[in-house]
Amino acid sequence: MLTLVGEDRPGIVARVTQAIFEAGGSLGEASMIRLGGNFTIMLMAEVVGGAERLRQALAPVVADLGLCLHIDAMGGGLHRHLVPNVQVRVAGADRAGIVADVTGALARVGFNILELESDVGGDPQRPFYLMNIQGYSESPLEALEAAVAGLVAGGIAVDISAVETLIG
Amino acid sequence: MAVLEILTLPDERLRQVSATVAQFDDELRAFIADLEETRQAGPAAVGIAAPQVNVFKRIVIVDVSGRKNTPNHGYLVLVNPEITHWDGFEMAREGCLSVPDYTGNVIRAGKIRLSACDPQGAPLEFEMEGYEARAVQHEMDHLDGTLFVDRVVSRRTDLFRRKVYRQGGQSA
Numbered sequence: 001m002l003t004l005v006g007e008d009r010p011g012i013v014a015r016v017t018q019a020i021f022e023a024g025g026s027l028g029e030a031s032m033i034r035l036g037g038n039f040t041i042m043l044m045a046e047v048v049g050g051a052e053r054l055r056q057a058l059a060p061v062v063a064d065l066g067l068c069l070h071i072d073a074m075g076g077g078l079h080r081h082l083v084p085n086v087q088v089r090v091a092g093a094d095r096a097g098i099v100a101d102v103t104g105a106l107a108r109v110g111f112n113i114l115e116l117e118s119d120v121g122g123d124p125q126r127p128f129y130l131m132n133i134q135g136y137s138e139s140p141l142e143a144l145e146a147a148v149a150g151l152v153a154g155g156i157a158v159d160i161s162a163v164e165t166l167i168g
Numbered sequence: 169m170a171v172l173e174i175l176t177l178p179d180e181r182l183r184q185v186s187a188t189v190a191q192f193d194d195e196l197r198a199f200i201a202d203l204e205e206t207r208q209a210g211p212a213a214v215g216i217a218a219p220q221v222n223v224f225k226r227i228v229i230v231d232v233s234g235r236k237n238t239p240n241h242g243y244l245v246l247v248n249p250e251i252t253h254w255d256g257f258e259m260a261r262e263g264c265l266s267v268p269d270y271t272g273n274v275i276r277a278g279k280i281r282l283s284a285c286d287p288q289g290a291p292l293e294f295e296m297e298g299y300e301a302r303a304v305q306h307e308m309d310h311l312d313g314t315l316f317v318d319r320v321v322s323r324r325t326d327l328f329r330r331k332v333y334r335q336g337g338q339s340a
Contacts, residue, residue, distance in 0.1 A: 081269050083261075164235075165261040165271050166299065168215040168306035168316075 001044055001074050002054065006067035008039035015061050020045050023057035028076055033117075039067075044076045084114045084134035086144065087163045092156035094120055094127040102131065102158065105147045112136045134163060170202050171209040172221035176266050183313040186224040189247050192289035196227075200245055200287050204229055213265050215303045217310035220266050228307035232300045240300045246284035246292070249308055253281035258298070262306060262316045272320035276302045 004016060013032060020027065025047035032041040047053050051071040062069045090102050103113065118131035137144060141160055148158045175182050189196065199218075207216035207229055214235070218227040231243040256278030263271040279297040282304060286292055296304065306316060 081271070083263070083271050163261055164299075165263050166302055166306065167211060167213045167263045167265065168217075168230075168303055 001042060001072045002058075003040075003042050003070040003072075004062070004067045005038060005040050006065060008034055008037065009065070012039055012065055012067070013041065015065065016041070016058065019057050019061045020047065020054065023047055023049075023053055025054065025057070046076070082112075082114055082136055083165055084136055084163050086111070086135055086137045086141070087161050088131075088133040088135070088144070089159040089161075090118075090129070090131040090133070090156060092129055094122075094129040098129050098156060099131065101151055102148060102156070103133075105151060106133075106135070106137075106144065109139045109143055109147045110137065111139070111144060169205050172202055172206045174206065174210065174220050174265050175222055176268055177315065177317070179266075181222060181224075182219065182266055182310070182315060184219060184224050185313050186219050186226045186311045189225050189227060189285070192247070192285070192287065196247075197287045199223060199225075200227065200229070203227065204245075207231075207265075210265050214299075215307040216265065217307045219310050219313070226311045228304070228311065230300065230303045230307055232303055235299060238299050239297060241294055241296065244294075244304075245287050246282070246304070246307075247287060247289075249282060249284035249304070249311075251277075251280050251282055251305070251308065253279075255279040258302070259321065260299075260302060262302070264306070264316055266310075267315060267317055270317070272316065273322075274306075274316050274319045275321060276305045280304065 006012070017027065025045045028044035028046065030041065030043035034040070045054060051073055054071055055069070058069055061067070088102070088106065090098065092098060099118065106113070113133055113135045115134040116131065118129065120127050120129055122128040141162060144160050148160070152158050203216055203218060203221060206221055207213050214232045215228060215230040218225045226248045228246050228249060229244065230246065232238050232240045233242050254277035257275050258278045259273050259275050261271050262274045278301065279295070280301045282294045282296065284292045309315065
């Protein structure tokens with residue numbers, strides 16, 4: 001698992017993946033997103049020679065583009081996708097602790113987060129916080145709603161709905 | 169009756185455009201029976217299209233009647249289906265018998281009007297919405313060699329939320 005972080009500019013993904021390809025590597029799943037205006041990517045790669053070979057192949061690109069590189073050896077493979085069945089949307093005035101409060105309440109009823117993204121919007125004097133979580137839960141929606149009821153009473157909007165996947 | 173083999177990505181045959189059905193005969197109806205048996209044999213699919221089993225004719229089957237609280241027209245065999253009217257759009261997660269182990273968010277029309285023929289060649293007309301309309305659009309895409317993976321939008325695209333804010337807090 002490669003993690004690369006740095007100042008965003010066009011062409012980073014192209015140069016990184018070209019270097020991995022030239023080292024004989026092959027890519028699996030990847031996720032790139034800008035966070036706070038910064039470039040971030042995590043990608044699964046497989047290469048003979050492992051982490052050392054990757055580090056060596058990426059060294060010139062990383063130095064040239066000023067990126068931070070982190071590599072963890074780990075397993076990977078096909079057919080490991082978990083399909084979410086619940087979506088949780090959170091919105092409220094921004095304050096420290098919203099994520100911990102909401103995810104803590106969900107974790108206590110066994111909710112498994114599969115995807116999470118969040119953003120801060122609004123004006124600097126009155127920022128609001130938005131979070132969208134998709135995950136898997138064996139508990140019914142009512143149990144999840146009960147778990148976050150205290151937070152809702154405290155002024156955070158938490159919308160919990162089923163995600164159903166149409167198989168056609 | 170037979171369970172037919174389902175083509176899966178990256179099989180190029182799934183990209184083929186299917187031909188209009190001209191002969192409404194026993195052979196057609198026997199094939200439809202096999203297609204339905206194939207749909208029921210797999211994971212809980214609400215629809216199937218002929219090209220998914222290597223038959224490039226404009227035939228789809230949709231049945232969302234097993235889903236709770238869902239407006240539907242029951243078990244539908246649609247031959248030569250055409251969508252004549254679209255209205256609104258919604259995003260939801262889809263998967264496909266031809267795309268194992270992958271699901272993604274797809275935008276579809278919320279309501280459609282549809283014309284088609286039944287297995288005897290008699291004309292059919294439907295108005296449908298929501299889940300059933302989505303299933304029909306998903307299956308009809310197969311007839312033109314399109315898969316839901318061609319329409320997947322980013323997991324980070326939250327259409328609903330954007331729509332709400334653009335409309336000043338009014339739910340869409």
